Amino acid sequence: MDKFAELNRAMIEQYAPRPGRRPLLPDLSDKARVALMCRMLFREGWNEHIAGHITYRLPNGTILTNPWELAWDELTASDILTLDSEGTIIDGEWNTTPAIGLHIQLHALRPDVNVVIHNHTRWSGIWANMHRVPAVYDQTGAHCGVDLPLYNEYEGTFENKTTSLSAAQALGTAKWALLANHGALVVGKDLRQAHLRVVTLEWRCKRAYEVELLGGGVPLPDEEVEKVGITDANGFPFCWEAMARRELRADPTIVD
Numbered sequence: 001m002d003k004f005a006e007l008n009r010a011m012i013e014q015y016a017p018r019p020g021r022r023p024l025l026p027d028l029s030d031k032a033r034v035a036l037m038c039r040m041l042f043r044e045g046w047n048e049h050i051a052g053h054i055t056y057r058l059p060n061g062t063i064l065t066n067p068w069e070l071a072w073d074e075l076t077a078s079d080i081l082t083l084d085s086e087g088t089i090i091d092g093e094w095n096t097t098p099a100i101g102l103h104i105q106l107h108a109l110r111p112d113v114n115v116v117i118h119n120h121t122r123w124s125g126i127w128a129n130m131h132r133v134p135a136v137y138d139q140t141g142a143h144c145g146v147d148l149p150l151y152n153e154y155e156g157t158f159e160n161k162t163t164s165l166s167a168a169q170a171l172g173t174a175k176w177a178l179l180a181n182h183g184a185l186v187v188g189k190d191l192r193q194a195h196l197r198v199v200t201l202e203w204r205c206k207r208a209y210e211v212e213l214l215g216g217g218v219p220l221p222d223e224e225v226e227k228v229g230i231t232d233a234n235g236f237p238f239c240w241e242a243m244a245r246r247e248l249r250a251d252p253t254i255v256d
């Protein structure tokens with residue numbers, strides 16, 4: 001275990017739940033968690049109309065995903081589809097887009113990746129269109145490290161299986177990527193880690209946009225970003241729960 005992983009483990013143990021403390025969230029089904037992720041990420045700017053998918057592979061190999069027909073800010077737990085490992089719908093009343101192929105290929109290529117998220121994104125999409133990787137200017141933009149690949153071999157939409165496979169292979173072992181003239185892609189071992197990566201990416205991109213608009217700033221040195229980036233492994237304790245509670249306060253029917 002490297003020293004950053006050790007620090008992470010120590011931090012989680014230090015803040016383990018204390019007896020009698022109220023739970024951070026009610027018990028949630030896996031489908032409710034996916035529905036909550038859709039609402040949470042919509043708020044972050046992953047909200048291009050009905051574009052985008054979140055896929056969440058369960059321990060039994062089936063995959064939960066949001067339907068094609070519904071926007072991320074309207075769906076609830078009962079709208080979430082169940083797919084087999086090939087992407088065929090085995091439970092649910094809605095459809096998926098052919099673009100789900102990218103997710104299915106990534107899950108197959110990366111046993112470490114149980115969550116794949118793609119959308120045509122508000123702030124990271126600007127940098128993807130510029131074919132530029134933004135600098136990291138502050139701590140919040142540094143939570144997941146500095147390396148951010150730009151995949152710039154645009155060949156069409158991900159409905160084409162060859163295109164999506166080349167994108168999946170180009171991601172390699174990366175945690176995220178800017179997709180030139182398209183949007184962004186984030187993967188993670190679980191929903192918490194994937195959530196932190198999305199919010200960190202959008203924050204980093206929004207901050208860099210604002211700072212450069214005012215004439216430029218002083219980026220954090222890479223070694224400082226890597227120190228802050230220890231939170232990537234644990235998904236930053238309590239952040240997922242706090243953002244999930246925000247959505248549950250706004251619409252308690254999400255879990256239905």
Ligand SMILES: [Zn+2]
Nearest residue numbers: 119120158183
């Ligand atoms: Zn797309």
